[in-house]
Structure formats: C-alpha cells, structure tokens
Amino acid sequence: MSESRALVVVDVQPTFCEGGALPVAGGNAVAHAIAEYTASHRDRYALVVTTQDWHIEPGRHFATPPEEPDFVDTWPPHGVAGTAEAELHPALADLAPDASVRKGQYAAAYSGFEGTDDEGRTLAELLEGVDAVDVVGLAESHCVKETALDAVRAGMSVRVLSDLTAPVTPEQGETARAQLRSAGVEIATSR
Ligand SMILES: [Zn+2]
Secondary structure, three states, X not given: OOOOEEEEEEOOOHHHOOOOOOOOXXXXXXXXXXHHHHHHHHHHOOEEEEEEEOEOOOHHHEOOOOOOOOOOOXXXXXXXXXXXXXXXXXXXXXXXXXXEEEEOOOOOOOOHHHOEOOOOOEHHHHOOOOOEEEEEEEOHHHHHHHHHHHHHHOOOEEEEEEEEEEOOOHHXXXXXXXXXXXXXXXXXXXX
C-alpha cells in the first residue's frame, strides 16, 4: 500500500509577514517559496490543507491596552477575522487547497488541529486516511510546531520542511526544532 501524504500550510497570512500586525522575519519569502513548491510538487500530496488564525474575540490572546503584549501568552491584535491581512497570503492565490481550516475565533489556538473548515470538519477529520503529513508555514516556533506535534499525537508520520517555514526568533526556532525532533518529527527540506 502506498503512503498517503498531506501538505498542511499553516497560517501563511499577511498578518504574520513583513508589513503585517505580527510579522515574522522572512514571512513573505516563505509564502512565495511555498507557492513555488506546491506548484511543482502538488502530485506528491493526496491533500493540501491550509490553516488561518481567524480571531473574532480571542480574549486574553490579545493584549488589552495599556497592558503590553508579553509575546508568550498575549500578543498585539493580529489575524482579525474579516480583515485583508487575515486572508491567505496573495502569493498562495493559485494554491487551490482541498480544504481550508480557520482557528482561534474565541480563544488562542496555535495548532491547526483546533480549527474547522466552513462545513465544521476538524483538521483530524479532513486528514482521515492520511498517514503522513508535511507541515510548512508560519511561524515555525509556534503554530507550525503545535500543528506538527498534534499530527504526531494523531498517529501520523510528520515532517517539517524547514526551508518553507520561519520562526519568530532564531532561538525559538532552535528550541522548537529540538522539541519536534524529540517528539519524532523529521526536520527535512523541500529539496
Ligand atoms: Zn493568534
């Protein structure tokens, strides 16, 4: 039986790229690299799924002025539902994902497995029958990491394609990769 592999594209939204509310250095480049990769390797995947941070009223996830965000549990407002920067990155206009999951409407949600698509299907339901996933997107140290760890917990064989992701800081990236490796995630590249 051949392996069924999915690509999960995590939170590639302008809000997390240069020019957005909570930019990750290299975010726009990651968006373009993912677009190029999927255009030429779509046949590797049984399924392509995107996730988006889609905040309506996420409570303590957003710092309330005058409180300053601590960038651990509280953040500047970002990924606000209905705004242009919460949409998928324009570089992914031709991605044509099989499904799109949104998360974080009313609370913090780092893992794509906390989200659902327009028909209420969870990422776990969408990935039924898939035994392996490649996880890419933003940010490596946060939502990519949590999504990959949940995929391992769901029993899948998981790779993070490190050239198609970027961490919030280099140090947090190192910590995340160590945590991922010890959970059994393979850190690979798209090449
Ligand atoms: Zn968020």
